[in-house]
Amino acid sequence: MVNSRLVKWAAASLEEKKSALDDGLEQLSRLTIIIPSCCRQDCLLRQAVYWGYSRARVIIVDGSLEPLSAQIRDLISHLPNLTYLHIVDTYVNRLKEACQYIKTPYAMALADDDFFLMTGLCRAIESLDRNNNLVACMGQAMAVDYKRDNGGGYFYPYGGSLWRYQVTHANALERLHFGIDN
Numbered sequence: 001m002v003n004s005r006l007v008k009w010a011a012a013s014l015e016e017k018k019s020a021l022d023d024g025l026e027q028l029s030r031l032t033i034i035i036p037s038c039c040r041q042d043c044l045l046r047q048a049v050y051w052g053y054s055r056a057r058v059i060i061v062d063g064s065l066e067p068l069s070a071q072i073r074d075l076i077s078h079l080p081n082l083t084y085l086h087i088v089d090t091y092v093n094r095l096k097e098a099c100q101y102i103k104t105p106y107a108m109a110l111a112d113d114d115f116f117l118m119t120g121l122c123r124a125i126e127s128l129d130r131n132n133n134l135v136a137c138m139g140q141a142m143a144v145d146y147k148r149d150n151g152g153g154y155f156y157p158y159g160g161s162l163w164r165y166q167v168t169h170a171n172a173l174e175r176l177h178f179g180i181d182n
Contacts, residue, residue: 027122028055037112038063
């Protein structure tokens with residue numbers, strides 16, 4: 001259940017985004033983002049606000065027993081770049097269903113509680129465009145957390161073990177084995 005303050009914030013934020021000037025992030029029009037989720041509807045609403053009215057195509061695949069409330073579904077139904085699918089099925093089957101909606105040259109999965117910087121995704125698309133030998137690209141991950149004792153937030157690097165990580169084998173099976181070996 002999503003609280004009413006969050007819904008009011010979402011509605012106001014989406015109205016602001018709707019009337020905002022062009023963001024200049026044309027590369028995002030070539031990207032579909034699939035957001036699988038289950039029982040985290042507040043996260044889905046935040047994602048809808050973040051990605052709403054952007055150039056990226058967004059497919060939310062919600063596996064919760066109950067769909068988003070009618071009020072939230074109505075709110076996000078006006079977002080021209082977002083599709084909400086309520087499919088109570090396995091994670092894999094929900095992803096398979098979402099893949100049928102991909103019409104762009106690039107696609108990615110995004111955890112419902114993660115946020116990717118739009119400019120960073122544009123740079124990743126530019127990297128993939130420049131080098132046809134690449135099949136995937138990832139950037140620097142950073143985490144944010146909250147300290148209850150002083151009420152402050154802090155950032156820290158995340159995924160440090162992936163620094164300069166490359167999987168460049170010519171054969172797809174070799175890439176797969178290398179990528180999951182450890």
